[in-house]
Amino acid sequence: MLNGTIPPNAFSNLPNLQRLYMDHNHFHGHIPASLGNASNLIMIVLGANPFSGIVPQEVGELTSLNLLVLTDTLVGAKEPKDWEFITALTNCSQLEVLIFANCEFSGTLPDSLSSLSTSLKYLSLSENAISGSIPKDIGNLFNLQVLDLADNSFTGNLPSSLARLKILQKFYASDNSITGPVPWEIGNLTDLVSLYLRSNAFSGRLPSTLANLTMLSELYLANNNFVGPIPSGLFNISTPSIGLDLSYNSLEGSIPQEIGNLKSLVEFHAESNKLSGEIPAALGDCQGLRYLYLQNNILTGNITGHLSQLKSLEIFDLSSNNLSGQIPKFLGNLTMLSYLNLSFNNFMGEVPTFGVFANATAISIQHNGKLCGGIPVMHLPPCPFHLPKNKHKLLVIPIVTSLVGTLIILALLYKLLTWHTRNKVSNPSTTTMQGHPLISYSQLVKATDYFSATNLLGSGSFGSVYKGELDGQAGESTNFVAVKVLKLQTPGAVKSFVAECDALRNLRHRNLVKIVTICLSIDHNGNDFKAIVYDFMPNGSLEGWLHPDTDGQMQQRLLNLIERVSILLDVAFALDYLHCHGPAPVIHCDIKSSNVLLDDDMVAHVGDFGLAKILVEESATVQQSASSMVFKGTIGYAAPRVWCWKYGINEWRHLQLRNSCVRNGNW
Template structure:
């Protein structure tokens, strides 16, 4: 009993001593962690989701969001704040959290340097800092964290060399340093990482050779060192890493041959990428032994020989591409390997384009997996015809057979490929008719049939392909008329090329439907009739070729609207009359060919006509004048005859007028007098220089249902906008009624009137009438009547208000590109191409309206300024004296400091608008504060993390049409396109005005970006 009492007392005493130690020591340790976390929080400059709001004294720090403590010591063991858009620097006080085993700050907006104090965390096992904006070098002190088994600092802005000290992390399993700006060699010390299974260094600027020491990492399973500047050969030791399943060295400068036993030494290989290097020799036959292989990419090297015949044994094979090499011997046996691939039931991408393969079209292709979505066999020496069974490949999205020696007819069954988006059959010897079944491929965006021997007429069913961007059927033997259905494919935005055929009849008036088209080429046909005036509606045209036809009549005045045209060729026709003066004022016209027609009269000498290298008028024997280099005869002016005629008209016209009055009674004379008086009155209030008519208050009152609230469609800074309809012809209009009680409204009206006096452009909202009068209550009334835009403002598309009944509408990437280009064209016109420059001063989504074809029009010139070259008269330079020269978030910073209005202010606004258009974020969102702006937000993500700031709605919509997130090539095009757009947005919105781009540069850049994205023109996808 005494013994039991003793032990009970002893245990109780030990417990009290332990409790006493805990009570005295734990609080101080806990306080260290709490203070370290507060120091971490102090460096945070933006927390858009209020993640750290719980980090206060109302809760124990172990309950703070993102913080996990261990149970034994109640010390912080895990800090997880991933993907919360947190911005700031990483406090070195984080090193005081000495019990940390995991830090995950990935996918945020941290910047500054990675603190070397992290090396004090000797318990650290996982360090995730990826997808931020850290800069500087990788601290070598991280090598002190001996227990690390995951180190991920990818997708940042890190520079310098990879520290050789990292080779001492013997427990490291995953090392991710990809997508930085690291330079120098891959340190051989990494070969000491005996536990390493995954190594990714891709997309840096590493150079030198791949160290042989990497071959000592026996557990390595994932090796990704693509997109660097590595040279030399791949060390043979690496081919002995038998556990590797992923191997990628694409986009380097590696050379040498692949070992013949590759498939035996790497039996677990699943993905093997060696594209875009300088490898030679043949593809190892032994690869067929690597039975887990899913991806084999050998494109753009110097491989020779044939493709191994036994690759069909790879039942999991999904991608096989050997294009862009020197493979094939020109013998039919070279293509026998294709037969074996019918066993690969998962094959999705297959291509052997740009090689030397010859022989008949391999019929076995039609028996390929129905999962095949990309097939490219162009630029070889294939012969024969396309087999009828091609329609079996029901999931094909891309099919290129171009530049071969294929013959026969295009099979009718090809029209059953309902998912096909790109079809390239150009440069072959196909004959017969274009099958009308092609019209069933309604998903087509590119159709290339040029340079064949096709005959017959163009099938009207092509008009069903309402998603086409490009249609090229030039250089064939087609005849008959151009179907109006083809001219009604309003989606055509890149090129319509029907040249070098034998087409007859008129150019259909439906050509006016192609409002977004950049190129029309119908040259070298047998077209007749006059050039349709509706061609002037194609206001996006850059290239227009009508040469070598039988067009007659004069050049229609409507072509004056083609202000963006760069190449205009009307040569070798039967055109007559005088050459219009408006051609000389085309701002970007580089090549004008009017030769071999029957033009007469005096040729002007300004604009393009002042440069003999840009214009040709030879073969027009009735022309005179012009610059001496054109060698035209001088014009003879018959002055005496003209003076006599002028005098006769001066006498004759008034006489006839008086006679009419006498014959048709004094009443008619009174009417004519009143109309003359009314015109005089209207001319005192009209502001459009004859381009806009005045309209009565009564007409507007009726058209808008007495300005009913149900007709109200918008409210702006200085007025309200109503939708109206004229009962006489059912014309729909938009009426902007000025709120004259609002200070500055009258000045805004005057500014808009003055700015729009002489401007006219396809991407500006057209003002069709004005009204300045007294309403029925005796109050002053001012209004502008605009053409109605049925698709509303860009604001409604980017930021729909569902609570107000707006339907959720999405804009695809291609639509956003077109809108951005439209707005750029408008500003370029205002700044550079209509005489005196005009600054819009209020560019924002609410002032960009979209018509029925989603063409963008810039409107609301209430703050516009005409920038006269001389500033002696201040009143002339200050048409709008409103203090704020723009809207918050879009206004240029120099305006806030009292700077003068300039076109560079519009460029800044355009840059912000561009970033908003593609990120879906307003510049006025709550997250943009404490020094972070939309521009800085984009700049921090550029270039490597731009897809993280892309508008997800845009990506979702584009995946249905423009791109596919499941195809590597499409993903790369999307990334390059979006990064380029962000670069332009950043370049336009620089702080200093003179550092910004000019709008003419922006137009050129955006057109190149769009063409690259769509893979057309010189950027055509192969």
């Protein structure tokens, strides 16, 4: 990787240079004005460098220029004079690609942007701080295929001249402050495939002309101020649709039956609106649907049986509506379903005990009031057992019959639960992180400030842990996370990563560190990158409380007896769940105070499953989730045969304020 500055006269004597690629280095300083002397340049790629300053106007002398990319630099503009290079670029009649994403551009776009070459196909100014209105004559760039203005501070209305971009395929304007209605002329963009307008201040009704966008596969309109009904024509899309997001608006009326036309719809968000009526039966025709969010509306009626056709459904949220009737048993037959939220409705009757209903952490049914049955950990009242009334029979007969019937039901329930547990072990779920959000390497780089030392929380044999800030979804605040970056060059690190994913993907308990997601990607150097993202624990590890640093930078606080006992109970609950109540028994293998983390409320969470073992009950063997080593765990906590030894050592140390390791031959 190269670094340093580019000499001011570096390009003074390179008239035959045609392609310049200097991206993904550590070059800094200004882009030299001598670049304009390389008069035959066709392509310039300077991205992913800490260049600063402004774009020299001399680039306008490169009349053969076809592509200019400055992504991920510190180059920018603040004053109108800093934007003069745009006017200069109007001389580049062959320019097709112009990308200034994730730089330091601010202020208002000059009107001369609309006078760039009509050959321009790709224009990206995303992830800057540009304000003011989108140039009103942007439609002059009639050959644009991609227009990306997302993540800026644009205001005003969408210009009606957008309708002249007849071959535009992708338009991104999310995360701005654009106001007013979406112009009806948007329906003229009949080649549009992706339309992102979420997180703005749009208002009014959704234009019916959206029905003209028959090539659309992605439509994201969330977090705006749209009102009125959902246009039924919106679902007359002939191509496979990937995502449709109408959430966090004020849309009213029912969900149109025409939604069944979207056979390949993968994700449908309509939560946090004012939608009413019943769930349309036609929704069951969307058999590719994996994520369905309808919470926080005023939907009524039952859950239609047509939804039993959604065999790919993974997440289903109907919470905070006015739905009623019984919870349909077919939901337990949806084998891919990993999260179901039916809370805050008016459901009644028996809760099934199989499928997703067998995992108390995968469902939410609180605040329904008239439910019964379910698995024991739900603590629901038993369902009434009705016997025929007969006044002429002796009292002993119905009593005996009731007892016998109850024993039969319990025996059947035990058999069902035993079969279900064995079935889950013999048919383990796939290695995908179902129900977890996707996250990219770039998001983690941004969240941790390029994995800076100031965000480093700690480092171990297999990885380093950083504090990060992920931008929340619409309407949510910033999320603080802990990012464990694997040291892939360390032997056993990859197996530790697989072990942790295997152990945590199906585990859900209040005293286990929650895994937010994983990232399998390539870093800026082209190397493999693997990371696990967890919930951030603000109060650090139990180790830090038992043996705090005495450098004077933090005020020392001691745990009182109640807090110590509470933490020990939390760890015990976690181990009880891991050993006895999870999808399959899991042995942690490294319980120690540094692996016990404390949240805001001083609730303990067990973490670091890199050495975990999964016990296969039917064969009475232990499945090694980590690499085979002679010794596993931490000296002083590991015992040869007794897995509970580690918890006991941790408890003794916790109450005695002493280290568990042998020192100078003495305990």
